Amino acid sequence: MNQVSEKENFLRGVKAAMPIAVGYIPIAITFGLLAKSLGIPIYVSFLMSLLIYAGASQFIGINLIVLGASWWEIVVTTFILNLRHFLMTATLSQKLEKQASRKWRMLLSFGITDETFSVSSFQSQEPLARYFSLGLNTIAFVSWNIGTWLGLFCASGLPDTVKSSMGIALYVMFIGLLIPQVKKSKSALVVSLLAIIINSLSNWLGISNGWGIIIATVFSAAIGAQLFAREESN
Known part of the structure; x- marks a missing residue:
């Protein structure tokens, strides 16, 4: 019975993550295209999506690499940009079911983004099932990495003029995120x-x-x- 409940919760998380995946893939493709156009090695771009998994930080990170910033400037900038994750993880840890061990919490904390946090926060079911969060975070993570690979793969077949024009993608993305907030x-x-x-x-x-x-x-x-x-x- 418990196994069925865990499976259902996981599938609920997968279903809830579908809109996030639809939004993540185009942005991740843009990241892959931009990284390739700026001359970032493919393995570096892949590892950034796999290990860092933070959209805004990845865009800023490759921009700082191209600008010649030192590694500690990149680390500090990324740290400041992601300070909000301390608050998000602390909030969700209070909602998680008691069965979630420390290892579970560590695993789930890696997958928390602005979007997965929003979906988890608005869940009416209390406490928050750990398998729901696992399904939610897994689909979001996989979609981001698939999008990155698609961007890196597609970049090899694009004309040089198109590749070079991807340099404005960083600014377009941040302007697109900023304008709605400024209006409100x-x-x-x-x-x-x-x-x-x-x-x-x-x-x-x-x-x-x-x-x-x-x-x-x-x-x-x-x-x-x-x-x-x-x-x-x-």
Whole structure:
């Protein structure tokens, strides 16, 4: 009986992950195409999707590699970008069923993304079944890696002009993510403008691109938190 329940929960997770997979594959294909067009070795791109598994961080990572940033600048930038995962994993750990051991929690934490977290958070069933999370995370992870391989494979047959044009994909992706948030939130607009100004000032001062991104991220977020915290308190 328990085995049937675990199977059903896993299949529920697989079904819930299908919309995520549909969204992940095109973005992952873009990542593979962009990485190939920028001259990133195929094995590096593959390992980034397999081991790092963080879309925004992967796009920024290959951009920083091309710009000649040092490894520790890339690590620090990635760490700052993914600080939110501490909050997401801590939140979901409180919802997981008690049968989820420490090893289970470690396994499931690797598969948490913004999208899988959102789906898990809105599940009405309490507690959150570990096999549901496993099915959800597995399909999302597999779809991202399949998309990466498709991008890397398709890139070899594309004309050089098309490959070189993929360099704008990074900026298009972030603009596409940013505009809806800016429309809905004044704070997102202010923080975005602050980040642009601070990063531009860093470049003008001769600070490296990697550190420029780190400084812009930290200071714009800190200033934004202070400004809008005061607004809310008033």
